[in-house]
Amino acid sequence: xxxxxxxxxxxxxxxxxxxxxxxxxxxxxxxxxxxxxxxxxxxxxxxxxxxxxxxxxxxxxxxxxxxxxxxxxxxxxxxxxxxxxxxxxxxxxxxxxxxxxxxxxxxxxxxxxxxxxxxxxxxxxxxxxxxxxxxxxxxxxxxxxxxxxxxxxxxxxxxxxxxxxxxxxxxxx
Numbered sequence: 001x002x003x004x005x006x007x008x009x010x011x012x013x014x015x016x017x018x019x020x021x022x023x024x025x026x027x028x029x030x031x032x033x034x035x036x037x038x039x040x041x042x043x044x045x046x047x048x049x050x051x052x053x054x055x056x057x058x059x060x061x062x063x064x065x066x067x068x069x070x071x072x073x074x075x076x077x078x079x080x081x082x083x084x085x086x087x088x089x090x091x092x093x094x095x096x097x098x099x100x101x102x103x104x105x106x107x108x109x110x111x112x113x114x115x116x117x118x119x120x121x122x123x124x125x126x127x128x129x130x131x132x133x134x135x136x137x138x139x140x141x142x143x144x145x146x147x148x149x150x151x152x153x154x155x156x157x158x159x160x161x162x163x164x165x166x167x168x169x170x171x172x173x
Contacts, residue, residue: 011042012049033101034110034118040141044100051077055092081146105130106140108152114160129158 014022026038035041054073058066070089077083081103083091101107106122109130115121124130125140132144133151144152154161 011039011046013042029097029101032118033098033104034106034122034140035101036122036140041097043141045097048095048097048100051082052093052095055089059089079146080143081149100143103143104140105132105137105142105144105152108144108149112152114152114154124154124160129155129160131155 016022026041029035029041030038058070058073061069073092074083074087074089077092078085078087082095082099102111105125106118109115109121109125110118114130115124122140126138128136128138130137131151131153132142132148136155154164
């Protein structure tokens with residue numbers, strides 16, 4: 001076993017953190033997606049800027065040189081569920097932070113109806129009630145791949161599953 005790597009920041013902070021429009025946008029995103037702190041948002045923004053930078057660099061290259069790297073990037077992002085199958089580099093440049101935040105496990109649990117609110121979804125994931133494939137995932141920021149999306153479910157034997165089964169169905173209105 002080797003020495004552990006030096007830990008490095010995985011995010012970059014805003015250049016001017018006190019602009020009111022930026023503060024209100026960050027607060028809105030934190031509430032909408034149930035983020036714990038702005039560091040989670042900044043990490044996602046940094047990942048998005050890295051992806052967009054790759055696309056810009058590929059667009060600057062001649063067509064013959066970029067074909068292999070372009071298909072590799074598009075296939076990787078479509079496998080992650082960030083873009084569609086028939087997307088282009090221009091579609092990558094049109095991505096927003098919301099596209100990446102929608103792929104988080106916490107958001108998937110809320111969107112599938114396994115939790116009533118985004119904050120309850122975070123709690124359910126953190127407490128180990130959610131399985132992806134055959135693994136219990138306790139990280140709310142886990143990015144769910146396209147092929148993993150149908151396998152997101154409540155863990156068998158969980159109190160959440162027992163409580164959902166014990167509740168009678170609400171009448172449709």
